[in-house]
Amino acid sequence: MEISPYMLTLLLIYSFLFGMSAGALNDVNRIIRALMGVRYSAKSFARLYAIKLPFVGTLERGGKKKRVKRGIEAALIFIQDILLFAYLGCGIVILNYYLNRGQFRLYTIASVAVGFALYYFTVGKLVIFLSEGIIFFVRAAVRIVLYLASRPFVYLWRTVVKILRSLWKKIASGIAKKRIMRYNKAKRREMLELSRKGFQNGGEENGV
Secondary structure (H helix, E strand, C coil), X not given: CCCCHHHHHHHHHHHHHHHHHHHHHHHHHHHHHHHCCCCCXXXXXXXXXXXXXXXXXXXXXXXXXXXXXXXXXXHHHHHHHHHHHHHXXXXXXXXXXXXXXXXXXXXXXXXXXXXXXXXXXXXXXXXXXXXXXXXXHHHHHHHHHHHHHHHHHHHXXXXXXXXXXXXXXXXXXXXXXXXXXXXXXXXXXXXXXXXXXXXXXXHHHHHC
């Protein structure tokens, strides 16, 4: 079954454009990662990330939270890469099915790869550079807004905790006082009983 040169040319062009669309999808994935804190051009924005913002300090913090964050980022990158490869594989199959009557052409993979690489090293570089600068200000604004919005709740929580602690101290001191009073009463009874027995024993001895 022959395929016209026109359809083969369309297959080549569409494969190239599909590769560029995969590059755009890859940029979406990278922007999502950048929103989570992944930095692709650390040197370009090092000064920005070193700035101490009001209320929240710098955007980068170490410790255990950073380790947990790295684990989440690794899982996200893994899932995104799988979805990207699935998108590429399904797209190549569909292109060959509709434009080449189901016959697979290896040059479609090469055309997709060229389109992806061309987008990645031209438009993709510009998109990521601009988006990282924008994302920094978005993350800074969101963190400051969340900090300010959470302050009343934090103050309320601290107040409630103080009240509960003071109540608990009063209850605990009341319980302790009651225990001491019970102990003292029991001791008094014990002493009274001992004194009575002592008097009885003394009277019996005198009678004898």
